Amino acid sequence: MRVVIAFVLSCATAAPVVATARYNRPLIPAAAGWNRIVPDALILGAARPLRYLPGVAPEYAGGMEDLRLLDAAGRELPFLLIAPRSRKERWIEGTLSPGSPARDASSVEMDLGTIREVDTLEVSGISTPWLKRIRLDGSGDRTRWNVLAAEATLFDLPEKGLANRKIAFTPGAFRYLRLTWDDRGTARVPAGYQLRARRHDEGTAAPSTPLPVQFSRRASERRVSRYRLLLPAPHLPVMTIELDVANRDVDRSATVTEARLTGGSLDPFTLGSARLLKTESGGATASSLSIPVSFPESGELELSVDDGDNPPLTLISVRAVMPPLPTLCFETPSIEPLVARYGDANLNAPHYDLEASRAALAQRLSSVPEARWGAGSEQAGAYVSDDIPVPTGGLLDTSGFSKSRAIPAVPPGLTSLRLDPQLMGETPSLTDVRIADTHKHQVPYLVERLSSEEIITLPISRKSDGSHSIYRLSVPLEKLPPGSMLRLATSSRVFERNLILQRPAEPARNRQADRLEQSVWRGDPARAQDISLPIPEDDPSNLEIVIDEGDNAPLPIISMELMVKSAALRFVHPGGHLTLLYGKPGLAPPRYDIELLATRLLEAPAREISLPPTARPVHPAASESSLHLFWAAVAAVAVILLVLLSRLLRRDAGLTEP
Numbered sequence: 001m002r003v004v005i006a007f008v009l010s011c012a013t014a015a016p017v018v019a020t021a022r023y024n025r026p027l028i029p030a031a032a033g034w035n036r037i038v039p040d041a042l043i044l045g046a047a048r049p050l051r052y053l054p055g056v057a058p059e060y061a062g063g064m065e066d067l068r069l070l071d072a073a074g075r076e077l078p079f080l081l082i083a084p085r086s087r088k089e090r091w092i093e094g095t096l097s098p099g100s101p102a103r104d105a106s107s108v109e110m111d112l113g114t115i116r117e118v119d120t121l122e123v124s125g126i127s128t129p130w131l132k133r134i135r136l137d138g139s140g141d142r143t144r145w146n147v148l149a150a151e152a153t154l155f156d157l158p159e160k161g162l163a164n165r166k167i168a169f170t171p172g173a174f175r176y177l178r179l180t181w182d183d184r185g186t187a188r189v190p191a192g193y194q195l196r197a198r199r200h201d202e203g204t205a206a207p208s209t210p211l212p213v214q215f216s217r218r219a220s221e222r223r224v225s226r227y228r229l230l231l232p233a234p235h236l237p238v239m240t241i242e243l244d245v246a247n248r249d250v251d252r253s254a255t256v257t258e259a260r261l262t263g264g265s266l267d268p269f270t271l272g273s274a275r276l277l278k279t280e281s282g283g284a285t286a287s288s289l290s291i292p293v294s295f296p297e298s299g300e301l302e303l304s305v306d307d308g309d310n311p312p313l314t315l316i317s318v319r320a321v322m323p324p325l326p327t328l329c330f331e332t333p334s335i336e337p338l339v340a341r342y343g344d345a346n347l348n349a350p351h352y353d354l355e356a357s358r359a360a361l362a363q364r365l366s367s368v369p370e371a372r373w374g375a376g377s378e379q380a381g382a383y384v385s386d387d388i389p390v391p392t393g394g395l396l397d398t399s400g401f402s403k404s405r406a407i408p409a410v411p412p413g414l415t416s417l418r419l420d421p422q423l424m425g426e427t428p429s430l431t432d433v434r435i436a437d438t439h440k441h442q443v444p445y446l447v448e449r450l451s452s453e454e455i456i457t458l459p460i461s462r463k464s465d466g467s468h469s470i471y472r473l474s475v476p477l478e479k480l481p482p483g484s485m486l487r488l489a490t491s492s493r494v495f496e497r498n499l500i501l502q503r504p505a506e507p508a509r510n511r512q513a514d515r516l517e518q519s520v521w522r523g524d525p526a527r528a529q530d531i532s533l534p535i536p537e538d539d540p541s542n543l544e545i546v547i548d549e550g551d552n553a554p555l556p557i558i559s560m561e562l563m564v565k566s567a568a569l570r571f572v573h574p575g576g577h578l579t580l581l582y583g584k585p586g587l588a589p590p591r592y593d594i595e596l597l598a599t600r601l602l603e604a605p606a607r608e609i610s611l612p613p614t615a616r617p618v619h620p621a622a623s624e625s626s627l628h629l630f631w632a633a634v635a636a637v638a639v640i641l642l643v644l645l646s647r648l649l650r651r652d653a654g655l656t657e658p
Contacts, residue, residue, distance in 0.1 A: 021066065022046065022343030026374025029335045034361070035371040036082075036329045039064065041211055043373075045233020045299065045603075047342035050325070052237060052295075058323040060084055065349035069330055070339045077330055077338060078352035082362050084324030090199040092116060098191075099178055106188050107180040110195050115140055119171040120198040121179065123154055126189060131155040133182035133284040136167055138174035145178065155286035160251075162277055162286045171200040185282035210242060210319035215303070221455050221563060222489070223530075225313040227303040229256075231320055234299040234603040240321040241303070243276065243289040246314040250278035254305045256291050258298050259448055259570075261598040266448035266570060271296055276305070276313075290321075298602040302451065309527050329361055329368065337374065393442025393592065396434055402583030405611050407435065415573040416606035417445075421454050421564040423582065423611065425479035425537070428565075431589040433582045435571065443578060444592035445571035446601060456562040462554070469547040469554050472504070475540040481565050487532045488521075488545070489559040495523040497555055498548040501533050516543075535562065568608075570601055580611065 023046050029035045043064075044050065050063035060083045069077040092112050099107030112118070121136060136149040148169035156163045177197060181189050213229050220226040231238065241256055255273045259266040272293035279286050291303075305313045331354075332338065361368075403426065407417060419430075427433060435443040456476070463470050473486070486501070501517040521531045535543070540562075547555055571594075594601070 021068070021341040021347075023341070025340040025342075027069065027338040027340045027371060028374055029330075029332050029338065029371045030369035032332060032334050034329060034331050034368045036327050036365060036368040037371040037373065038208075038325050038327055040373055041232040041236060043067075043340065043342060044237070044325075045231075045235055048345065049235040049295075050237045052323055058237075058239060060324070060326055062349070064326075064342070066344045066347040067328075067340065067342045068347075068350065070341060071332070072336050072338075077332065078350075078354045079328060079330040080352070080354050080358055080361065082327045082329055082358070082365060084326060085362065090201070091122070091196045092118070092199060093194070093196045094177075096195060099180070104182070104184045105180050106183055107178055108195070109142075110177040110179070110197065112175050112177070112197060115173050115175045116197070117171060117173050117200040118177075118197040119200040120166055120168045121177060122166045122196050122198070123179070123193060124165060124196075125193040126156065129155075129157045129159065130189070131157060131279075131281050131284050131286050132186060132189065133282075134167070135180040135182070136169060137178045137180070138169075138172055139176045139178070140174055142176050146172065146174075148172070148177075153284045153286060155284070157279070157286055160277055160279060160286070161275070162279070162288050164286070182284070186284075208322045208325050210321045211236070211238075213241070213318040213320050215315055215318045218302070218452065219455075220304075221453050222487075222559065222561065223307050223309070224452075225305040225307055226452055227305075227315060227318075229301040229303055229318060230605050231296065231299040231301065235295075235297060236299075236320065237295050237322050237325075238293060238320040239295070239323055241272075241291045241293055241301075242319040242321060243291075243303075244316040244318075245276075245278065245289060246316050247278065247311070248280055250276050250287070250289070250313070252276050252305050252307060252310070252313065254291055254303060256293050256301055256303055257451055258296050258301050259602060260297065261446070261595070261602075264447075264595060266446055266598070266602070268302070268449065268451040271301070297599070300602070300605045304451065327365060329365070330371075340373075393435075393444050396436045396440050396442045396581070398436065398440060398581060400584045400587075401432075401434075401581040403581070405580040407578040407580050407611070408609050409575070409577050410573055410607060410609060412573055412575040414601065414604050414606045415571055416448065416608045417569045417571070417580075418450075418608065418610045419567050419569065420611055420613070421456060421480070421562075421566075422477055422613075423580075424454075424481040424564060424567065425477050427582045428481040428537075429589075430567065430582075432584045432587040433569070433580065434590065435569070436579050436581060437574060438577055442590070442592075443571055443574065444590075444594035445569040446592075446594060446598060448568040448570050450566045450568060452566060454564040454566045456564060458560040458562060460557055460560050462557070464554070467549055467551070469549055471545040471547075471557065471560065473541065473543045473545065473560075475543070475562065477540060480535060480537050480540050480562070482537060483565050484535050484537070484540075485532045485563045486535045486545075487530055487559075487561045487563055488557055489528065489530045489561075490523075491528070491556050491558050493523045493525050493528065495521070495552070495555055497521045497550075499531065499533075500546040500548075501535070502544060502546060503542055504544050521547075532563070570606055572601075573607075 025043060047064045048066045051061040052058035053061050064081060069079050071077050094110040094112040097109050099109050133151060133153050135151060137145040138148045139145045149167055152167050154165055154167065156165055179195065211232050213231055215227045215229050218226040218228050253273065254276050256271045257268045258271060260269040272291050274291040277288045307313060430447055435445055437443060459474050461472060499519050499521050500515055503514040503516065505511060505513040516536060517533045519531065519533060523529050549555065
């Protein structure tokens with residue numbers, strides 16, 4: 001009865017809900033009275049983002065101000081968002097005794113003195129370096145044992161920067177903990193080390209369960225692995241990206257980036273970088289494959305890994321780790337489903353009389369029944385921007401554009417069109433680029449500058465004039481975008497050569513060779529050394545590389561590549577046939593209202609497409625003046641043919657007269 005009265009009184013004081021939210025989500029209580037539930041990725045990605053104070057352990061500071069709960073009658077139901085609690089860790093140092101000996105294993109038992117609720121075991125006092133596989137069991141009476149960790153790995157490798165001396169397990173009540181070392185292939189751990197167990201405190205918030213991340217490999221330059229990462233939703237408070245890789249040994253640097261709007265275009269923004277480490281010994285694996293990141297704004301990230309001289313990094317899985325999340329608490333008179341409404345950026349945080357119960361509720365939070373989320377209007381991985389009100393572009397005067405490219409026809413939706421080196425060389429500023437539909441209406445877009453480069457592999461053709469090797473560059477483009485580089489790779493490790501990039505001499509025109517770049521290329525016995533040279537934008541096919549071999553054998557060149565800056569156009573494809581137009585000098589850059597929706601365009605993963613490889617002149621039908629000239633030329637040719645035919649007929653008639 002008291003629950004019903006409290007519910008009625010709270011509903012009577014609740015303000016009416018304005019139906020401006022974008023999303024609705026069923027919420028099923030577990031019981032009448034108080035319930036609790038943790039927001040999932042779908043709500044976190046669509047509601048106002050969570051905020052945390054920076055630090056080693058981020059502290060919850062608010063968010064989800066637009067969340068409202070409604071009962072079956074549409075009445076607003078008060079609720080509280082309880083911040084995750086953090087308390088100082090408390091450790092127990094028990095009494096150690098050796099366990100039963102075995103041929104390939106050794107063990108030690110820890111007596112906590114009495115039954116204690118624990119969740120972590122820590123090992124210390126072992127001389128470094130060490131790497132061991134272990135098994136952990138727990139018991140209350142030393143007779144019946146529960147497996148806490150069937151197989152795990154502990155290690156401390158200072159020279160490699162790797163350490164993990166703790167093993168976490170499902171909280172339980174135990175007096176005895178038994179740690180078993182796997183001694184197969186490794187020496188036994190000498191006595192004298194210490195163990196301690198951490199007391200489990202239900203008021204101490206644990207990190208949330210890592211979220212699985214979809215990933216796919218992207219084309220990339222040599223010695224770099226690039227992956228596209230798709231989070232379950234945008235605006236998630238992700239603090240770490242964790243990797244699982246198939247490679248046996250790893251020592252590489254990695255960076256996570258996302259696109260953000262700066263100065264009218266989408267540019268790569270670095271969220272975090274780290275050194276990835278992994279090593280195997282005696283069947284055990286030590287690794288540190290986590291990348292700390294600042295909270296992403298979008299749901300699409302890029303992971304780039306410097307492979308060096310190693311094979312490409314092979315990912316098995318990717319996880320996103322969030323800090324402890326707040327708990328949503330509400331009181332209901334029945335188990336009838338409720339509705340969570342969210343997605344209105346203009347709503348302020350509600351304030352209910354339930355605030356008076358916050359402190360008491362937080363103390364007994366673990367005893368409150370746990371509700372569950374129902375299927376919502378948005379599903380996992382489907383946070384697409386179908387409802388984005390993209391402004392329609394104005395009519396486009398297609399006259400004057402010298403180039404056009406057909407854009408692949410795809411279903412309507414958010415699309416990223418990657419531009420190729422040919423287009424980037426012909427119009428590097430992209431100011432004259434337009435997208436037109438079949439009715440000559442412009443399709444608004446945002447330019448996305450990509451962190452990855454387009455790679456063009458050049459054929460290697462060597463000739464010699466004695467002590468010099470000469471390589472003529474066969475560049476398939478007439479122009480290159482600014483910042484393009486030529487990269488050479490060799491299989492040699494010990495060498496030193498003078499290298500010249502030049503335009504070749506033209507004896508027929510009495511022209512000497514024109515030196516553009518000169519450099520010294522030195523090898524490194526430890527690793528292969530490439531060399532990169534800036535290459536001019538104009539006439540790149542009329543170039544050659546001259547290597548002064550001295551008295552040495554010719555330096556073996558194993559690859560010759562052009563690295564070209566790349567970009568993409570991000571837009572909402574209306575479906576059907578579209579045309580990309582460019583090549584109109586003097587045209588001012590477009591100004592689209594779509595920039596105001598940049599955040600929404602980055603929330604969803606875009607379908608990635610590419611241009612067909614061949615450009616063609618604009619069809620005469622695209623220009624009225626060109627059309628008139630075409631038919632005038634046809635008419636002129638017809639008149640000339642008629643005149644010639646008339647003269648021939650008159651001459652033939654004169655020859656046949658008697």
